[in-house]
Amino acid sequence: MRIPSWISQHLAAVRAVVLFTVLTGLLYPLLILGVAQIPGLRDKADGSLVKANGQTVGSSLIGQSFTDADGNPVPKYFQSRPSASGYDPDATAAxxxxxxxxxxxxxxxxxxxxxxxxxxxxxxxxxxxxxxxxxxxxxxxxxxxxxxxxxxxxxxxxxxxxxxxxxxxxxxxxxxxxxxxxxxxxxxxxxxxxxxxxxxxxxxxxxxxxxxxxxxxxxxxxxxxxxASGSSLDPHISVEYAELQAKRVAAARGVSVDKVTALIGEHTDGRALGFMGEPAVDVLALNLALDRM
Incomplete structure (x- = not known):
């Protein structure tokens, strides 16, 4: 019995939908997930999470605020740059x-x-x-x-x-x-x-x-x-801004400004590829180093 052409066309369309659903909706994501778990990529694929004392405290790629419940800066911590989204990754925007x-x-x-x-x-x-x-x-x-x-x-x-x-x-x-x-x-x-x-x-x-x-x-x-940065998630500040905050942080922690300044230097990232942009300070890493100190 010959199947009408309009039914054959619909069956072909259904087969195409099923095929591409399996390929692009299942197999491709699983392949990318597998590649992302290769040593060296795993940490970045999982969000570049930063842990302290076994607890996740943030991401090396996403900034965060160091303020109290009322939104006031906590004196013993270096402050991040302003954020148009409040450092919310789901609302990143300029x-x-x-x-x-x-x-x-x-x-x-x-x-x-x-x-x-x-x-x-x-x-x-x-x-x-x-x-x-x-x-x-x-x-x-x-x-x-x-x-x-x-x-x-x-x-x-x-x-x-x-x-x-x-x-x-x-x-x-x-x-x-x-x-x-x-x-x-x-x-x-x-x-x-x-x-x-x-x-x-x-x-x-x-x-x-x-x-x-x-x-x-x-x-x-x-x-x-x-x-604020264009993404509103920038985890870095300029060396100049970090040095401006050093005196306050040192006083709040009861340590010397020289010791805090040395930590700033240890947590300053150089220019991208050695020539693009300016050196920048990783705020989360610096504050964690202060806590460990």
Whole structure:
């Protein structure tokens, strides 16, 4: 009995689905799993896990925070760089904010910013950098000021209104990142008093003007202390940032700064392939070495 062509086509399709399911869904994954268990690859395939006293304490490829239950830095540990995902491997992502992100979204003062819904506020990249630099400076006992940052850790930007749109006489200036009743970081701009920002007002017709301020050109707080990596999982920090933290860590542990600095050197990885990037410090390995010491 001849099978109708449409049935033959469907049977061929079913056989193809079964075949490729077995090949790509079973045999290929099992083959890769077997290859991954070859000595030398096994540790990396299992997540490059780091163990201390028989317990898994992290991964050599994924950073982590060294903070207390309230999110405050633990003084005896070196701190990692900021993370846009909170070092969650399931939510790895960058903030996708660039140099033009200077203006914050002010929150509704009638809403609770600590509630689950929040108050609708959102920081610009500039304010994130400024607030982090201020916090690191206070933690490490150095000047955390940066150009284009206010003393209270916000982006120092104005919306400036001109009589002829983008030219002419200045008629109004608003410190858009400082919500009322805050005192603006500068009292006046080109003869006009500077106002604090008000929730719900539209300032889009004003020209966005960053104000440099009097901060030194080179901040005492390095860039990786205030910016997250592209993956938000980077387990390393710069040697400069590690050395900035050495004094605090040494004091918290009651050891000499020289001893802590020596450990930094022992846990500094060189440039990739000998020429790419900069030397970097493995934060987890360094903190584990401190605990063993």
């Amino acid at each position: 903030s996708n904010l660039g140099p033009e992100s200077m203006e914050d979204t002010l929150g509704d003062p009638a809403l609770d910013p600590n509630s689950e819904e929040g108050n609708g506020s959102k920081n610009s990249l500039l304010t994130d950098v400024c607030s982090r630099s201020k916090a690191v400076g206070e933690l490490e006992g150095v000047d955390g000021s940066r150009p284009y940052c206010t003393a209270d850790g916000l982006g120092a930007v104005l919306r400036v209104f001109y009589s002829d749109g983008v030219t002419g006489k200045v008629t109004r200036a608003v410190s858009v990142n400082q919500a009322c009743p805050a005192t603006p970081f500068i009292a006046g701009y080109q003869g006009v008093p500077v106002e604090c920002g008000k929730f719900g007002e539209d300032y889009s017709k004003g020209v966005l003007v960053p104000v440099r301020g009097s901060a030194p050109e080179q901040s005492a707080v390095p860039a990786d202390a205030v910016t």
